Amino acid sequence: MAETLYYRTASDLNRELESKRISSEEIVRAVIDRTRAVDEKVCAFISFDEDDAIAQAKASDARRARGEALGPLDGIPVGIKDIMAVKGQPLTCASRMLGKFVSPYDATSIRKLKDAGAVVWGRLNMDEFAMGSSTENSSVKTTANPWNTECIPGGSSGGSAACVAAGEAPLSLGSDTGGSIRQPAALCGVVGMKPTYGLVSRYGLVAFASSLDQIGPFAHTVEDAALLLQTIAGHDRFDSTSFKTDIPDYRTELQRKRGPWKLGIPREYFGEGLDPEVEKAVRAAIEFYRKEGCEIVDVSLPHSDYAVGVYYIIATAEASSNLARYDGVRYTHRSTDVKDAIDLYFKTRAEGFGPEVKRRVILGTYVLSSGYYDAYYLKAQKVRTLIRGDFLNAYEEVDALITPTTPAPAFRRGEKVDDPLQMYLSDIYTISANLAGIPGISIPCGFSGGGLPIGLQILGQPFKEADLFAIARKFEQAHDHHTRHPAL
Amino acid sequence: MKYEAVIGLEVHVQIKTESKMFARAGVGYGRDPNTLTDPVVLGLPGTLPVMNKRAIDKIIKAGLMLGCDIAPVCKWDRKNYFYPDSPKNYQISQYDEPICVGGKLEIELPGPSRNVMGEHKLIHLTRIHLEEDVGKLNHFENESLVDFNRAGTPLMEIVSEPDMHSGEEAFAYLTALKQVMIYGGISDCDMEKGQLRCDANISIRPRGSEELGVKVELKNLNSISGVRNGIDYEIQRQINVVERGEEIVQETRRWDADAGAATLMRTKEMAHDYRYFPDPDLMPVRVNKEWLDGIRGGLPELPFEKQRRYCEIYDLPYTVTSVLVPDARLAAFFEEASEKCGQPKAAANWIANDLLRELSAAGIDIDDSKLRPDHVARLVKLVNEGVISNNIAKEVFVEMFKSGDRPEELVERKGLKQSSDTGELTRICGEVIAANPRSVEDYKAGKENAINFLKGQVMKATRGKANPKVVDQVLREEMGKL
Incomplete structure (x- = not known):
């Protein structure tokens, strides 16, 4: 039986749109209905504008009817973390401080989405100004983990992860300063990707820590994440820190790059504090790669x-x-x-x-x-340089690094709100990638005994996102974690 | 005087650009409040700065004109402080790696009289860096409103060494600095529009001492005369404090030009901690040789170099050069006219006297003058070739200024050509000789002066058109026949 409409992947929806078996309006209405049905429980959205989304969908359908579809994202809804500027939409960063602020301009990523015909959908909950790891620091509401609503979805992009996991959008954008995409993606059982610093323009992303912030995609599959990154990546003259580099066609590269790869296992990521269930799932993933012919190497990142x-x-x-x-x-x-x-x-x-x-x-x-x-x-800053050096040294030898995304599956809401240090440690495996400026992806790799998702983190070489996607997809194609959905 | 003042100046100069330092919004003065803004200028959430390369070009040009070393790499820092005129509550500036390091400025102190050149001195510079200007607060009875039009305007801060010792020297420094900036097209330096603003660090010490005293920062010296008066006032205040047996306190004071006095702004204890750190939104600027050479190739001559050249090469008097040189456009006007006629002195005189008089009478700017260098050159030639006399030329000049017509046309149209027609002149000379027998007798008796009177009569009769040399010759011939 075909997947419920609101859980279909963007690539799948695009094929349906292209063959005119479905309209963008139908997709958007399905997503709106789903959101209405579950968001009281999940609380992924701070706000959404149904009329605006339907108007965008109708415009997309009209374009397609004229034979002027803008590309694979045309007509596909993309949820937006409430930290990216969308002209005429609220931009609150989940803070009372910006409670009434409406952006008069579009972020570069948003402009690129609009140019690609995507339906810009809703304002997703987050920790206030992206500071947090559980979305409990939102001044508006706390978001639930769709797999267990007693648990946190991770953060700071908790709304972005939860909305994809709950079928409230096939794709979403988040931002990652110390793990804010990868960590909630792992805890909600979806794909989340932080690109190399400088790959995606930060213009219109409300700054938390400018030298660490990057926008990145959430999706059900690696291919969808690649599709969304393809749309938003590239040099932008409005962001001096965005990098002038050629962006490969990630989906073509996905077909082309088949490995095997030389993968490093940083020993510092498997020490004290790592939950045994998480370790087991990650070790199993490593075994998978070994069996697929990848050379697995023990490496050290001494300044971790x-x-x-x-x-x-x-x-x-x-x-x-x-x-x-x-x-x-x-x-x-x-x-x-x-x-x-x-x-x-x-x-x-x-x-x-x-x-x-x-x-x-x-x-x-x-x-x-x-x-x-x-x-x-x-x-x-000096130690940061050493940390980056650790990674670059490791990449002399290996194509990518395999680690857990988080030390443990999602914890219970309220469990760590009074203990900021414990909260900070939930980002222990994700933070280094931001300090080093390298790309990282988290993909689902298992479930805990309690039914909570576990994430596998793959850290790649600067601007080698195509390799990262290919390595991640290798695992995804042989497993079905990404096809499972929470019961809501 | 028992005391010597030691003065260093921090001068802020707005760089003349089309757009702001880090945003696309336009730059201007006197526009409706908050019309020269955009999301970046207003520091809206999510916006990022992007460097204006033209502003860098201009500060490098300023640095090269002032003999600074240009840093091969310079970076941007954030200066953090809260103030309502600051859109982001930090200012993008340069802290420990300014783009221009060292340098010097030649100044001229007033001479014993206006016609005599004064003493020249070199004032050393510490550094020049680039930053963004802030907005402007407008205070009303119950509220204050902010205008962000000025916010983000490229602003240079030029820091001098403590090389000055009086309000007069500070005044001369600012005057010279202003001229360099205008010469380089770097800024218009209009103090009334806030394009040049000055703060001074002032201390005193017993004359002969090498040690520096406790310095007081004096802010808001926002007119050229304010600089002189404010600094002299502060020097006297410090002398009075010391004479009373008290100690100078390190503090910041604000000059009030209307009151003619300064008031305390803040003490050392209230000083800001700006928490400078490198701005992560901007990349360091690398100034390579090619970039530098490009700018170096377009550097103008410095004002004092020009003045020396005018004195030495063109043999112009100091008074004339001190009129021509301060205004680069006037100097350029002169050089073009001089080149075209090959008579620098004559061209300089027409410009320094007649042109300036007419411009001021008409109340117009030299750029709007219909009379161009070519007119002056042609006029000089007409006089030199004897086509018209100097007196007629003065008339022609006024006409040219009004109409913009060429001098040849005016001379032709009005029949002002000097007459060398000896037939006609012989007739007029004969009449004058006949009418003035006493002068003729005097001439014959050897009184050479007498001929001048007769010449004057001939000129009068010809309404100045006669060529004086020819008149002289004809008169002598005619009288010789008697």
Whole structure:
């Protein structure tokens, strides 16, 4: 029996659209109905505009009827994390601070999606300003893991992962600063990909930590993730940190690249704190690759221990500066009954930001302060260089690295909200890729005894996303984890 | 005086560009509030800066004109502080790797009189860096409003060494700096429009001492005279403090030109911690040799070099050069006219005297003058070739300025050509000789002066058109016949 419409892959939907067996409007209506049916439980969306989505779908159908379809994403809904600017849509970052802000412009990724005919769909929940690992730091609502609504979906792009897992969109975009795509993808049993830093323009992505942030795709399959990345990747003159590089056709490369590859297993990623069920699933995946003829090599990334510490210095330092603009003077929340400008700043920021954002802004301000800069920020940058060096050394020998995405499957909602350090450690395997600027993907590789998804992380060489997709797909094609859906 | 003041200046100069330092929005002055903005200028969530290469070109040009070393690589830093005129609450600036390092500026102090060149000095520069300007607050009774039109305008900060010792020297420094900037097309330096703003670091020490005293930063010196008055006021204030037996406190003071006094802004304890760090949104700038050579090839002559050349090569008097040189357009006008007629002195005189007088009487700018260098060159030639007299030329100049017609046309149309027709002149000379027998007698008695009176009479009768040399010759001949 064919898959329920709202769970079909984008590639599949595109084939149906091309053969005119289905319309974009039907797809979008199915997704809207599904969202209406399950989102009270899942809470993936902060808001969505049904009329706008249907209007986009009708425009797509009209284009296709004229024979002017714009490509494989034309007419396919893509959910958007509420941190990317869409003209005329709210842009809240799940913060009270931006509760009423409507963006007057499109992010470059959004413009590219629109140019490709995709239906830009909804505003997905997240940790406030992308700071968190469980989506519990949203000031709006907490999102549930569709596999077990008592559990967190991961974060910060929890809404983006949950909406794909729950069939509320076949594709979505998230952002990844320390694992915010890969970690929720792993916990929700979907594919999530963080591209090389500089591959996707950050213009219109509200900055958390500018040197670490990247936009990336969520999807049911590796092929779909490649399709979505294809659409948004490429140099952008509005982002000075975006890289001038030729983007290969990822789907063609998927067909062409068949391995075998030389894969490294970094021993630092299999130590203390790794859940046995996760380890078992990941080891099984490694065995799969070995049997497929891949050479498996033990490697070391010796500076891994410093990654979380370095990350929380660099990310918070940049955040303290990036978030300074939310001050009550222009477009943000504004505290009333203030004495003067200083009072306005204090009260607005006290009211507008949640506790995790405040914690990070304070930490970041501290590490940049005169007298502390050299000891913290400067030293962290130096260690960051060493961490990147670890990866580049490893890539002298291997094509990619195989690791768990997270130390454990999804934990229960509320379990770690009072323990920020424990929360920070849920990103222990994902953070290094951001510090090193390398691409990483998480794909489903198993389930825990409790029925929660487990993610396999593959870390690739800079700008070698095509290899990463091919390696990931090798596993996906031989397994059926990605075809299973939660009972909602 | 017992004390010596030590002064260093921090001068902010807006770079003249079409668009902002890191955004596409236009740059301008006096426009409706918040019309020169875009999402980037306003620091809307998600926006990113993109460097304006033209602004870099211009700061490099400024640096080369001022003899700075241009850094092969320079980076951008964020200067973090909260203020309502700042859209992002950080300013993109350059902290420890400025684009221009070192350098010097030649200044001229006032001479003993306007006609005599004053002493020249070299003021050393510490650095020049590039940053973005902030918006402007407008305060009303119950509220303050922000205009972000100025926000993001490319702004150079030129930091001098503490090489100056009086308000007069600071004044001369600013004047010279302004001229270099205008010469390079880097900025118009209109202080009223905030295109040039100045802060001063001032300390005093006993004369002869090598140590630096405690410095006070004086802000808001926003007119050329304000710089002189504000600095002299602060020097005197510090002297008074020391004379009273008190200590100078390191602080920032704000000059109020209307009140003619400065007030305390903040003390050292209230100083900001700007938490500088490299801006992760921007890549470092690499200035390669090709880029540098391209700019070096288009460098203009410096004002004082030009003035020396005018004095030495063209043999122009100091007073004339000090009129021509300060305005690069006037100097260019002069050079074109001079080249076309080959008579620099004559061309310079017409421009420094007649042209400036007419421009000021008409209240127009040299760019709007219908009279162009070519007119001046042609006029000089007409006088030189004896076609018209100097007096007639003055009339022609005024006419040319009004109409923009060529001098030859005017001379022709109005019949102003100097007459060398000896037949006609002989007749007029005869009449003058007949009418002035006493002068003729005086001439014959050896009084050479007498002929001048007769010449004047002939010129009068010919309404100035007669060629004075020919008149002289004819008069002598005619009188010789008597």
